[in-house]
Amino acid sequence: MRLQACLALLPVLGAQGLRIIHSNDDGWAELYTRSFYDALVASGHDVVLSAPAENKSGSGSLDADPSPRNTQCQYGSCSGNGAPIGRNASSPRLNWVNSFPATSMRYGIETIGPLFWNGQSPELAVSGPNVGSNLYLQVHFSGTVGAAVFAAKEHNIPAIAFSGLTGGTQAWNTSTPSAASKVYADLATTLTNAVIASGKPYLPEGVFLNVNFPEVGGQCAEASDFKFVLSRINVGLFSAPDVQHCGSTRLPFDTAVALAKGCYVSVSVGDANDKTTAPREKQAVVRDKLSNLLTCLP
Numbered sequence: 373m374r375l376q377a378c379l380a381l382l383p384v385l386g387a388q389g390l391r392i393i394h395s396n397d398d399g400w401a402e403l404y405t406r407s408f409y410d411a412l413v414a415s416g417h418d419v420v421l422s423a424p425a426e427n428k429s430g431s432g433s434l435d436a437d438p439s440p441r442n443t444q445c446q447y448g449s450c451s452g453n454g455a456p457i458g459r460n461a462s463s464p465r466l467n468w469v470n471s472f473p474a475t476s477m478r479y480g481i482e483t484i485g486p487l488f489w490n491g492q493s494p495e496l497a498v499s500g501p502n503v504g505s506n507l508y509l510q511v512h513f514s515g516t517v518g519a520a521v522f523a524a525k526e527h528n529i530p531a532i533a534f535s536g537l538t539g540g541t542q543a544w545n546t547s548t549p550s551a552a553s554k555v556y557a558d559l560a561t562t563l564t565n566a567v568i569a570s571g572k573p574y575l576p577e578g579v580f581l582n583v584n585f586p587e588v589g590g591q592c593a594e595a596s597d598f599k600f601v602l603s604r605i606n607v608g609l610f611s612a613p614d615v616q617h618c619g620s621t622r623l624p625f626d627t628a629v630a631l632a633k634g635c636y637v638s639v640s641v642g643d644a645n646d647k648t649t650a651p652r653e654k655q656a657v658v659r660d661k662l663s664n665l666l667t668c669l670p
């Protein structure tokens with residue numbers, strides 16, 4: 373019910389929706405990313421995809437100008453004609469960059485997106501959903517996170533990184549898309565639209581959200597089976613108190629949310645400077661923005 377209420381708020385934004393730049397680290401032709409792209413477009417947003425030409429998992433925040441691509445892109449998705457960047461000729465908002473995730477986000481924000489937006493910058497940046505989780509220590513090495521952090525840190529664009537535990541890489545044009553690709557796309561769109569519906573500024577300055585979906589299957593088969601939990605990126609044994617939430621000043625560790633029985637999505641507020649947990653003042657802003665969506669762990 374609550375999720376539907378959030379989605380229902382979207383039409384007030386107008387037919388155009390938001391200018392959203394979208395990247396990932398698994399490659400521009402990976403199905404999880406394409407399913408999310410399609411869901412964002414279906415919900416009214418003006419989305420430009422700018423993602424690596426191939427799988428660049430584990431690249432963290434590496435950033436280097438793209439080099440000529442002389443072999444086919446992932447899954448045969450481009451011919452490899454020697455250009456450093458390219459696009460789908462019949463869907464030009466789908467772009468590949470022959471470099472790292474953070475680089476493809478940089479090109480998306482500075483070069484490719486503005487071509488479609490009358491020279492304007494994106495209003496929001498999203499990354500993923502990654503094939504596989506990005507929890508705790510993985511956050512630092514994740515290219516999915518690296519792309520989102522680039523947007524937040526270098527351009528002060530509100531940014532969200534999404535990852536899903538259910539594995540299984542699939543090409544964008546597979547004839548048997550996995551159930552997880554659709555569920556993750558729906559959940560990511562719900563969270564994105566809730567952030568947008570909370571109004572400007574969409575997120576506090578200098579933070580990003582790190583969102584992890586648990587496995588799809590069994591009792592967690594459909595998007596409506598899942599609940600969102602505010603979390604932190606590390607245990608925080610010696611850290612300053614977190615925001616007061618769910619009767620505590622210590623938010624659950626993202627890994628604890630992932631291990632909890634049930635269908636819980638962890639939503640951590642990350643510091644874009646060092647990819648650790650953001651301070652409680654910034655957590656508080658996100659808690660209040662997402663209050664209709666968040667639940668407490670039992």
Ligand SMILES: *[C@@H]1O[C@H](CO)[C@@H](O)[C@H](O)[C@H]1NC(C)=O
Nearest residue numbers: 398399402427428429503541
């Ligand atoms: C990318 O590579 C990593 C390991 O380097 C692997 O775990 C992941 O499944 C790959 N993703 C795709 C989309 O091939």
Ligand SMILES: *[C@@H]1O[C@H](CO)[C@@H](O)[C@H](O)[C@H]1NC(C)=O
Nearest residue numbers: 401449460462463466544545
């Ligand atoms: C390019 O876009 C067309 C039309 O939308 C689609 O049929 C095709 O599968 C796309 N290819 C890639 C690699 O995105």
Ligand SMILES: *[C@@H]1O[C@H](CO)[C@@H](O)[C@H](O)[C@H]1NC(C)=O
Nearest residue numbers: 447448449450543545546547
């Ligand atoms: C997906 O597109 C690639 C490249 O065009 C092609 O080789 C492959 O056969 C297509 N797969 C399906 C299932 O259509």
